[in-house]
Amino acid sequence: MQVRRDHVAGGAMLIAGALVLAASTDLPFGTLASPGAGMLPTVVVVFLMAFASVLLLGAGASPPLGAIAWTDAAHALRVVGATAAAVALYVPLGFIASIALLLFVLTFLVERKSLLSSLAFSAGATLLAYLVFASALNAPLPRGLWH
Amino acid sequence: METTFDSLLLGFSVALRPDVLFYAFLGCLVGTLVGVLPGIGPLAGISILLPVTFGLDATKAIVMLAGIYYGSQYGGSTTSILMRIPGEASSVMTCIDGYAMAQRGRAGAALTIAAVGSFVAGTMGVMLLTAVAPPIAKFALGFGPPEYTALLVLGLVFLAYMSSTGLPRTLLMAAVGLLLGCIGIDVMTGHFRYSFDIKELGDGIGIVPVAVGLFGLGEILATPSKTVTGKVAPPRLAELLPNREEWRQSALPIARGSVLGFLVGIVPGSAHIIASFLSYAVEKRLAKRPEEFGKGAVAGVAGPESANNSASTGAFVPMLALGLPTGPVTAVLMAALLIHGVPPGPMLVSEHPQVFWGFVASMYVGNLMLLALNLPLVGVFVTVLRIPYSYLYPLIIMFSIIGVYEVNHSIVDVWIMLIMGVVGYLLRKFDFDPAPLVLGLVIAPIFEMSLRQSLIMSNGNWLIFLERPIAQALLAVSLVLLGLSALSLLMKRRDWRTKLAQAEAGEGADGV
Numbered sequence: 001m002q003v004r005r006d007h008v009a010g011g012a013m014l015i016a017g018a019l020v021l022a023a024s025t026d027l028p029f030g031t032l033a034s035p036g037a038g039m040l041p042t043v044v045v046v047f048l049m050a051f052a053s054v055l056l057l058g059a060g061a062s063p064p065l066g067a068i069a070w071t072d073a074a075h076a077l078r079v080v081g082a083t084a085a086a087v088a089l090y091v092p093l094g095f096i097a098s099i100a101l102l103l104f105v106l107t108f109l110v111e112r113k114s115l116l117s118s119l120a121f122s123a124g125a126t127l128l129a130y131l132v133f134a135s136a137l138n139a140p141l142p143r144g145l146w147h
Numbered sequence: 148m149e150t151t152f153d154s155l156l157l158g159f160s161v162a163l164r165p166d167v168l169f170y171a172f173l174g175c176l177v178g179t180l181v182g183v184l185p186g187i188g189p190l191a192g193i194s195i196l197l198p199v200t201f202g203l204d205a206t207k208a209i210v211m212l213a214g215i216y217y218g219s220q221y222g223g224s225t226t227s228i229l230m231r232i233p234g235e236a237s238s239v240m241t242c243i244d245g246y247a248m249a250q251r252g253r254a255g256a257a258l259t260i261a262a263v264g265s266f267v268a269g270t271m272g273v274m275l276l277t278a279v280a281p282p283i284a285k286f287a288l289g290f291g292p293p294e295y296t297a298l299l300v301l302g303l304v305f306l307a308y309m310s311s312t313g314l315p316r317t318l319l320m321a322a323v324g325l326l327l328g329c330i331g332i333d334v335m336t337g338h339f340r341y342s343f344d345i346k347e348l349g350d351g352i353g354i355v356p357v358a359v360g361l362f363g364l365g366e367i368l369a370t371p372s373k374t375v376t377g378k379v380a381p382p383r384l385a386e387l388l389p390n391r392e393e394w395r396q397s398a399l400p401i402a403r404g405s406v407l408g409f410l411v412g413i414v415p416g417s418a419h420i421i422a423s424f425l426s427y428a429v430e431k432r433l434a435k436r437p438e439e440f441g442k443g444a445v446a447g448v449a450g451p452e453s454a455n456n457s458a459s460t461g462a463f464v465p466m467l468a469l470g471l472p473t474g475p476v477t478a479v480l481m482a483a484l485l486i487h488g489v490p491p492g493p494m495l496v497s498e499h500p501q502v503f504w505g506f507v508a509s510m511y512v513g514n515l516m517l518l519a520l521n522l523p524l525v526g527v528f529v530t531v532l533r534i535p536y537s538y539l540y541p542l543i544i545m546f547s548i549i550g551v552y553e554v555n556h557s558i559v560d561v562w563i564m565l566i567m568g569v570v571g572y573l574l575r576k577f578d579f580d581p582a583p584l585v586l587g588l589v590i591a592p593i594f595e596m597s598l599r600q601s602l603i604m605s606n607g608n609w610l611i612f613l614e615r616p617i618a619q620a621l622l623a624v625s626l627v628l629l630g631l632s633a634l635s636l637l638m639k640r641r642d643w644r645t646k647l648a649q650a651e652a653g654e655g656a657d658g659v
Contacts, residue, residue, distance in 0.1 A: 005577060005578070006577075008577070009577040009579070013319060013323075020326060020341075023341060027338060027340060028336070028338065031607070032607065032609065033602060033606070033607020033608070034602065034607055035598070035599055035602065036336060036338075037333035037335070037336045037338035037340055038338075038340075040325075040329055040591070040594075040595045040598075041326060041329040041340060041341075044322050044325045044326050044329070045322075045326060047318070047322050048319060048322035048323065048326065051315045051318045051319040051322060052319060054315040055315050055316065055319065058315075068576050068577070070576075071371070072368070072369060072370075072371045075368075075371045076368035076369070076371075076572055079367065079368060079540075079544070080368065080565070080568070080569060083364075083544055083548075083565055083568075084565060086548065087548065087558065087561050087562060087565055090548065090552070090558060090561065091558050095549075099545055099548070102541070102544070102545065102548075103541045103542075103545065106540075106541040106544070107537065107538065107541060111537035111538075113537065113538075121538060125541075125542060125545065126545075129545060129546075129549065133199075133549055133553075137199055137202060138202060139198060139199075139201075139549070139553050140553075140556065141549070141552075141553075142552075
């Protein structure tokens with residue numbers, strides 16, 4: 001049997017639904033007349049699993065899994081990696097250091113721009129954003145190392 | 148009528164204040180840029196700039212953010228006509244005949260028709276909003292929790308019915324959104340739900356990190372920089388004027404698109420996208436020479452462009468009058484009003500008339516500003532497209548991080564945005580529309596609260612929803628729509644939603 005797009009999508013949703021259902025066991029369901037904290041999530045997850053089953057049943061008509069183009073995945077992965085690192089460093093290092101680093105990595109390493117233009121862009125854009133948000137708009141950006 | 152006129156005068160006294168005018172202009176300018184630039188839509192634009200409004204009062208904040216929304220509908224047509232790239236999803240239909248007109252050397256005329264159509268439709272939409280919203284709000288004052296519960300059910304069903312990605316996919320996304328909306332402390336019992344000892348999740352998941360992640364970051368991840376080209380030649384100012392025949396051909400489509408768009412805008416779903424598609428279909432059906440569609444038909448630009456603008460105004464009716472979002476953009480705008488201590492809904496007109504009427508009046512002014520901005524400055528906006536995407540998207544990520552962090556000063560929110568970005572990327576790959584997810588997230592707490600309040604009112608009797616006439620009628624409409632959706636699913640009929648999905652996927656407009 002050829003694996004199709006909706007086999008994966010429906011299957012993933014079913015597994016996610018089962019996991020949420022398992023995590024809902026400690027929530028009080030209440031009664032129909034007086035719903036508890038667990039009633040709405042449980043009802044919704046049952047519906048979610050039902051819709052996922054419908055998707056799975058009709059998966060034969062969806063395109064083959066191989067038809068999904070993943071040519072952009074490597075680029076997306078690099079962007080996610082760089083952003084995750086910047087988010088992790090955002091509070092400890094502060095806005096200026098973490099964002100300048102993020103912009104530099106994205107332009108120099110991911111987009112292969114020249115060292116000079118990457119440095120100028122990352123420093124200039126970070127400082128400009130800092131001036132606009134922290135100075136002009138009084139938005140408290142994390143100061144990190146400069147705290 | 149006299150009261151409405153007096154109230155509108157009050158609105159203009161607010162909207163014409165220099166500081167409010169400035170923020171309306173800023174919103175329109177940013178909105179046009181958001182519409183022009185591929186990879187960033189009005190939702191991401193509004194969400195990112197939401198924290199900028201924290202220092203403003205509610206009127207200026209909503210005037211600016213709404214300006215971004217309807218401004219983006221104007222800007223989206225520029226790239227559609229000149230480059231065949233829809234800067235905004237609702238401009239997909241404009242690509243077909245707008246680009247064909249540009250290929251025939253009529254780019255300037257197409258841009259002017261799109262801008263004038265947007266202006267007429269936007270203004271007509273605001274006039275209808277002025278007339279319709281206050282009476283609806285007055286009527287909704289009689290709504291209790293059962294009516295709100297039924298209305299929310301109808302909203303979700305409408306969303307599923309209008310969706311172009313199919314009933315199970317839409318309902319799946321709405322269910323995921325509802326589940327995300329359940330995260331946090333249950334306000335009725337105090338139980339922590341799915342917060343996994345992360346105290347920041349106690350207040351639930353915010354709409355801003357989810358919206359910015361799904362629609363901002365998700366779009367960036369799905370758009371590799373080498374695929375975005377900035378080569379385009381804007382028309383000269385002298386070439387902007389359509390000829391008499393083109394004006395004549397655009398008049399009726401603009402009028403029809405304005406009315407159709409407003410009506411579609413009121414119902415839940417991606418209204419501005421659906422409105423432009425429906426308008427294109429209507430114009431093709433009514434055309435004396437339908438074979439011209441796809442080859443540069445003026446009506447194929449005038450109708451959809453008017454419809455998407457009018458729809459974006461129509462979407463404000465349920466938001467302002469009922470306090471219900473019809474799509475992710477109005478959901479974020481609602482969140483913005485709530486952050487500023489102004490709850491949208493039936494009480495808005497009576498309790499915050501300056502905000503309501505100031506906002507309505509600012510849209511009249513905003514549409515004029517957009518007309519003045521879009522035509523003479525088309526060259527400037529096209530120049531923005533020459534900024535290499537490899538420099539543009541890192542800036543969008545930077546603004547996303549700042550915007551999301553500043554809402555609650557919570558790094559957990561930024562992580563949620565990143566996770567949602569990856570989720571948004573995967574959802575695109577598997578052909579899911581993330582809009583119902585955002586709507587589900589917003590609706591979940593309101594729905595749960597009104598459902599439980601209804602049951603308290605009725606001592607646990609579920610028949611309360613069938614005993615009250617308005618709730619009964621709303622549920623009956625929901626049932627009919629569900630039946631129609633299920634029927635088309637079973638018969639595998641190729642209806643207008645399938646055609647919309649094909650058009651959105653760029654499979655041309657055959658059969659539209």
